[in-house]
Structures are given as structure tokens and as C-alpha cells.
Amino acid sequence: MGEKLQFTELDQYLFGQGTHYDIYRKLGAHPVKEGNQEGVYFAVWAPNAQGISVIGEFNEWDEQANPMTKAGPIGVFETFVPGAKIGQLYKFFIIGMNGEHIYKADPYANESELRPGTASRITDIRDFKWKDGTWMKNRQKFDETKDAMSIYEVHPGSWRKHPATEEDEKGFYNYRELAVKLAEYVKDMGYTHVELMGIAEHPFDGSWGYQVTGYYAPTSRYGTPQDFKYLVDYLHRQKIGVILDWVPAHFPKDAHGLANFDGTAVYEHADPRQGEHPDWGTKIYNYGRPEVKNFLIANALFWIEECHVDGLRVDAVASMLYLDYGKNDGQWVANKYGGNQNLEAIEFFKHLNTVVLGRNHGTVMIAEESTAWPKVTGKAEDDGLGFSLKWNMGWMNDFLEYMKLDPYFRKFNHNKMTFSMTYAYSEKYVLVISHDEVVHLKKSMLEKMPGELDDKFKNLKAAYTFMFCHPGKKLLFMGQEFGQLREWSEERELDWFLLGEEKHRDLKDFVRDLLKMYRKYPALYGMDGDPFGFEWINADDGDRSIYSFVRKSPTKRNNLLVVCNFTPVDRPDYRVGVPKKKQYTQLLDENGMTSKKVFKAEKQECDNRPFSFAYPLPAYGVAIFQY
Structure with a gap:
């Protein structure tokens, strides 16, 4: 009281x-x-x-x-x-x-x-009595530009379910049950963070939580607000960070929600050209109205300060920045300079990010922004939007287009995998394979891969290796780590029964090896934003569809050499150029962590470098060497 x-x-x-x-x-x-x-x-x-x-x-x-x-x-x-x-x-x-x-x-x-x-x-x-004091104290030192960050994206209602009963037709886990099961799994796999979808209260399960009616209420599907706090507290005590999806871009028209709140446009613009998304059937916030901005900024602070959440992934940022987003001529109103930038939304983001990050050191604000808008992760005082990180949608599109190709055609699309390095330092990026990529007939990650089932698994291992060694934080949607066959649906739990089959277990173990290696070697994360942290050995081997590059450690020790073969062709004496005449210890191949075979560089030119060594590179083979 x-x-x-x-x-x-x-x-x-x-x-x-x-x-x-x-x-x-x-x-x-x-x-x-x-x-x-x-x-x-x-x-x-x-x-x-x-x-x-x-x-x-x-x-x-x-x-x-x-x-x-x-x-x-x-x-x-x-x-x-x-x-x-x-x-x-x-x-x-x-x-x-x-x-x-x-x-x-x-x-x-x-x-x-x-x-x-x-x-x-x-x-x-x-x-609620918090017990995560150690985590909260250590969090202040977290720096997303220098620390490891591998995120497991989870929809709590469909990660795992109980068998349905008459009283409980959905079989949802309570937040407290979820805490224990999720922490155990995430810890075993080696992710640093979970990102939870659909936590704020929403009326319709099929919206996955992207049409919010209760911004300050953890959804009652999985229990009480205290149960939700227990989930965050428990994950923190297991040293796992918690990021929430957050939706300040729009809200639904449900009669009990924010729309037309007192019979007039209170939270939204009165003019439908400014206040409605024709494609989504939702209302757009009026970011120029102080009380509306206040509602949203205080809400971000509520999740972070009151619920101890470690960051927010801000949904649909592009739809907020562009006045004509998803609209035809006549459906939108230009700004006072005649342009299509939403000046009030820009101001809102600067205010939001400055306040949230200024008050809560070690937390992150992540933009899901799909365009080339400049300085999304630039400082607000330098005319940036002030986000900590931005989803790299360009990388994701190119990467998936390449991986879907029959290996024969990959040689004609070699630059799809190298192009991302031309803009890798323009923003602070997260590489994402999110829920959006495995729904609406886009197929699961495994099913996107070409070839027979065996080939699909090999392709996916090579793909994940490339992703985990490429600069940028990592995000993988649940189920993709063990080769879910069906597309994701919020209606059912993941197909955990697949882990009864060796190939799926093997893929899960391989992803776990990648995650553990990612956290163990600062070369894979410590210089993500520094051009000196990455160097191509060979970016032009299109004919063989092989990529080789180096990731350097901030301490200059334990640098890594990475090789990925994206064709089913065996190269028993593949030779790779190396930066130095050193010993190269193999840490990982397509079977996971290896027995640390050592290769000595010799004076023989390869890849325009004076030193090189040869080793067997199998079909769809990958290798990570330490030097």
C-alpha cells in the first residue's frame, strides 16, 4: 500500500x-x-x-x-x-x-x-523482492561495442507448451516455469541474451504481440506481473540478459484500446493520412504531442527500470521515420519542408534513446530499421537517432538469397556474401535470422537450403559458421538452431521431437560449439566496429565459392582464420594464404570442435600472400584456425 x-x-x-x-x-x-x-x-x-x-x-x-x-x-x-x-x-x-x-x-x-x-x-x-543485484551492478559495465552478444529470439507461447486440457486449451507455460526451462536451455547452448516477443498485453494471439493494447502490462497469458518479474530475475541470476520487443510505431483499433480514446484522436493523429497505416489497419501515434511521447518514453523506462529488462528491440522503426511508409500518393502529408521524413518521430527517437541509455548504463536500444536511413546508431548530438545497435536487414537478405541458391549458381552471386563488408562500419549492427524469415511460406532455415536432406544440414552448418564469424552481434530465432523443418506457428510448440534424430541433435551441438567459441574468442566480437578487426584473405574465389578471412583480437592474441566452402566439392589439398608465418591450430570444422590439429605456414605464395599452408577442405567444409 x-x-x-x-x-x-x-x-x-x-x-x-x-x-x-x-x-x-x-x-x-x-x-x-x-x-x-x-x-x-x-x-x-x-x-x-x-x-x-x-x-x-x-x-x-x-x-x-x-x-x-x-x-x-x-x-x-x-x-x-x-x-x-x-x-x-x-x-x-x-x-x-x-x-x-x-x-x-x-x-x-x-x-x-x-x-x-x-x-x-x-x-x-x-x-516484488528482486534478487538480481549482482547482475544489475555488473550490467553498468556492459558495452555492446566491445562485449559478446548472441541473442536467442523466443516467442514464449510457442517455445514449449503443455498438452492442452479443457481448462487450458493453449497449454501455455507460466512465466515461472518458463524461467527455469528457458534458462537451462539457453545456458547450455551458450547464448548471452534472450529476446522475448509479445510480452506487452495484446488481444490477438496471431498478432505475435505486435498490436499492443496494454503497454504497461505483461500479458496475462503466462501469469501475473510478479511472475514476469520472476522470469527476468531468474534469467539474470543465471547470467542471461533479457531484451523485449517493443512497439511504439502503431496500435490496434480494438474498442477497449487507445484508439479514439475519449471520442477524439488522443494518442493518434486526427488526420487519417497521418494517423493510420492502410496496410496494417492500425493507428499511428502522434509523436508531436508531449503527453503521447511521455506515454511511450516512460513505458520504455518502465520495462527497463521497473522490470529490470536489459534492452528493447524497437519494432518497425522505418514505418515511423517515413511519412509515406506503405502509402500511395494522397495517403500521406508531407512535413513542413515538403519532405517525407517524420520530423516528430526523429525528435522522439533522440529523446527516447538519450533518456533511456543515459539513465541506464549497460542497457541497449536496438532498431529494427530496414532502409538506408543514415546514423541510426549515431549519437543524437551528431544528428544520429541514438540507438545502440541496428538490425542488419541488408546482410540478412543477401545471405539468405545466396544460401537458397543451388551451389552451381553461387559462383555467379559471389558478391552477395562479400557486399555487407562494404558498409559494415556505417552502423553498429546485429546480424539477424528472426521469426520474420521463417513464416508466411518463407520456409524454415533448414528447408531454405538446397539439395537432399544431408546437403541441407551441411549447407546450414556452413551458413551459421559464416554468420558467427562475420562482424556484428548475433540473433537466431528459436528452432532454427536444431533444424526445425516446419515453418514457425504461434499455435504449436517447436518440434522438439526432432532431437530424437541424430542429424538434428548434431546440428544443435554444432550451433552450441559456435556459440561457445563466439564467447570464448574476443576476435569474434571485440572489434566488430573497427575496420582493423576484419581482413579478407580471399574475397574473390567465386569459381570455387570459397570465402576466407581473418578476425583479429583486440589484444592481438588468439586471432582467427576462417574458411567456408559453399559447394559440394571436396578439396583434399586446399591451400590458404595467411597473414604471418606462424602455427595455425584448427579449433572447429564441419563436425564441431576438433582435436586441434596444427598446420605450419610455409613460404609459398597463395591468395597474394607470401605464406600459406594446405589442408583438406571437404564438401561444404568449414574451418576456424587460431594463430
Whole structure:
């Protein structure tokens, strides 16, 4: 129970400026004591409402029982309801500007009723006892430009499921069960972080959480807000970071959500050319309105500061930056200079990233941005957007196009695998194979590969080796590490039964070897953003479709030489040029970690280098050497 609350003049001022960073402690529903009465303080922003009352299980949903009073000119309504209790459902009953009757869930609610119900639930999120102090202290030293980062992207509802029952037709794991099982798996594999999809409350399972109605509420599908905090806390105690998908680009039109909140456009632009995505059937936030910016920035801080999350992956950034994104002529409005850049969204990103990262050292803000917009990861003061990292969609498209090809045609597309190095240092990148690449008839990673089943596994091992040795952080969607055959569906759990088959187990073990090697050798991550950290040995061997390059360590010790063969041709005496006349110890081949065979460089020219050595390179073979 907190002490008495009220929406003060200072609250009004800060909220009106868009800088009330813990506004979620005031708006919403908060169990408090007024005098000797226990109850709940409710507050909601609805600037054009004629009147509002709070209705719920505490007053039999009576629209007259608990009217709210307007606290000042900004349009916040508040009231204290004695006797209202944690666990009870509620909504706001709003009389709109034109007298219409509107029933809305609380935009700042910390818990929601399980869908298909749409009411908010009173809860107290402050009563959780955190035990992740060591992680939180160490987090401040984390530096994404110098530290390893390999992310396992997970949709909690379909990673694993219980058998369905009549009471529980979906068989979801609770956050607490998920914590234990997921931590065990992720730790064994060697990922540094998990990225969780669909955590903020959303009405429709099939949206995967990208159409949010409860920005401040962990979805009740998997338990309570306390259960969610337990998941984060437990993962932290197992030394695993947690990133959430976050969706500030748009919101759905569901009647109980943010759309047309008080009968007028409150969170969205009133003009549909600015306020709607025709393709997605969703509303676009009005980033020029301080209270709307405040809602979103405080929400990012809520997940990071209140729920201890280590970073946010910001969805659909391009759709926010371009006013004409997904629109035809006549469907959008130019900015004041006549251009298609959304000036308010640019300002929003600079504000957001500066505040979040400035207040929370060691956290990350990751942009999913698919265009060539400049300086996405540049500093805000240098006219950048201020993100920590950006998804490398260009690399991903080229890489997948190349890997899908019949090996015979790869020689004509050799530059698809080398082109990414021409822009590798223009941003700070994450290489991603996300859920988007394994749905909508795009096939799973294994099924994208050419050839018979045996060939598919060999191709995929070579692909993953190339990916893990290429500069950039790593992200792999769940199931792709063991060769899921079917496309992903949120309706069912991953096909774990495949691990009963040797080939799938072998692929999983190989990915685990790559992940462990990635973390062990700073050459693979310590100089991702430094052109001196990468050097081609041979980028032009198109006829044989072989790539060789060096990754250098920041300490100059334990540098790595990497060779990948993307054809089914055996090269029993393949010769590779090397930077120095040293000993080269093989750490990994297509069978995983190896017995550390040693090769001595000799004075024989190869790949335009004076020194080289020869070794057997099998069909679809890969090799990582340490020197």
C-alpha cells in the first residue's frame, strides 16, 4: 500500500512537457491508504472527455458510483475508491466530447484480464523482492561495442507448451516455469541474451504481440506481473540478459484500446493520412504531442527500470521515420519542408534513446530499421537517432538469397556474401535470422537450403559458421538452431521431437560449439566496429565459392582464420594464404570442435600472400584456425 496520491501541478507541468518519466506511478490504478481507509487511486488522461467514472468489480460496474474529477487543465481525471482491492477488474467509463458512451481499458494498467476479456486488473507491482543485484551492478559495465552478444529470439507461447486440457486449451507455460526451462536451455547452448516477443498485453494471439493494447502490462497469458518479474530475475541470476520487443510505431483499433480514446484522436493523429497505416489497419501515434511521447518514453523506462529488462528491440522503426511508409500518393502529408521524413518521430527517437541509455548504463536500444536511413546508431548530438545497435536487414537478405541458391549458381552471386563488408562500419549492427524469415511460406532455415536432406544440414552448418564469424552481434530465432523443418506457428510448440534424430541433435551441438567459441574468442566480437578487426584473405574465389578471412583480437592474441566452402566439392589439398608465418591450430570444422590439429605456414605464395599452408577442405567444409 502506498500513501495518498494526487495529480499535482508539478505532475501536470512535467506531463505537459513530455518529461514526466515515471508518470506510470501516477496514472493508472495504485493501491493506497487515505487516512485510515485502504483503497485504490485511479487516474487517466482523456483531454476531451465531458466526464469519466471508474467502473469495476468493486462497484458492480455502476457508471454513477465513482465519478472522477478533473485535475487541472491538462485533462487528467482522478479519484480514490475506498475498498477497491488488488485482483479486481475495472475499466473507465468515458462520456465523450459529443456525449457518446465509451468503455476503455486503462492505458497505464499493470495487469489485464486474460483475453478475450478486455478489462484491466488492479495489482501492486512494487511488492516484488528482486534478487538480481549482482547482475544489475555488473550490467553498468556492459558495452555492446566491445562485449559478446548472441541473442536467442523466443516467442514464449510457442517455445514449449503443455498438452492442452479443457481448462487450458493453449497449454501455455507460466512465466515461472518458463524461467527455469528457458534458462537451462539457453545456458547450455551458450547464448548471452534472450529476446522475448509479445510480452506487452495484446488481444490477438496471431498478432505475435505486435498490436499492443496494454503497454504497461505483461500479458496475462503466462501469469501475473510478479511472475514476469520472476522470469527476468531468474534469467539474470543465471547470467542471461533479457531484451523485449517493443512497439511504439502503431496500435490496434480494438474498442477497449487507445484508439479514439475519449471520442477524439488522443494518442493518434486526427488526420487519417497521418494517423493510420492502410496496410496494417492500425493507428499511428502522434509523436508531436508531449503527453503521447511521455506515454511511450516512460513505458520504455518502465520495462527497463521497473522490470529490470536489459534492452528493447524497437519494432518497425522505418514505418515511423517515413511519412509515406506503405502509402500511395494522397495517403500521406508531407512535413513542413515538403519532405517525407517524420520530423516528430526523429525528435522522439533522440529523446527516447538519450533518456533511456543515459539513465541506464549497460542497457541497449536496438532498431529494427530496414532502409538506408543514415546514423541510426549515431549519437543524437551528431544528428544520429541514438540507438545502440541496428538490425542488419541488408546482410540478412543477401545471405539468405545466396544460401537458397543451388551451389552451381553461387559462383555467379559471389558478391552477395562479400557486399555487407562494404558498409559494415556505417552502423553498429546485429546480424539477424528472426521469426520474420521463417513464416508466411518463407520456409524454415533448414528447408531454405538446397539439395537432399544431408546437403541441407551441411549447407546450414556452413551458413551459421559464416554468420558467427562475420562482424556484428548475433540473433537466431528459436528452432532454427536444431533444424526445425516446419515453418514457425504461434499455435504449436517447436518440434522438439526432432532431437530424437541424430542429424538434428548434431546440428544443435554444432550451433552450441559456435556459440561457445563466439564467447570464448574476443576476435569474434571485440572489434566488430573497427575496420582493423576484419581482413579478407580471399574475397574473390567465386569459381570455387570459397570465402576466407581473418578476425583479429583486440589484444592481438588468439586471432582467427576462417574458411567456408559453399559447394559440394571436396578439396583434399586446399591451400590458404595467411597473414604471418606462424602455427595455425584448427579449433572447429564441419563436425564441431576438433582435436586441434596444427598446420605450419610455409613460404609459398597463395591468395597474394607470401605464406600459406594446405589442408583438406571437404564438401561444404568449414574451418576456424587460431594463430
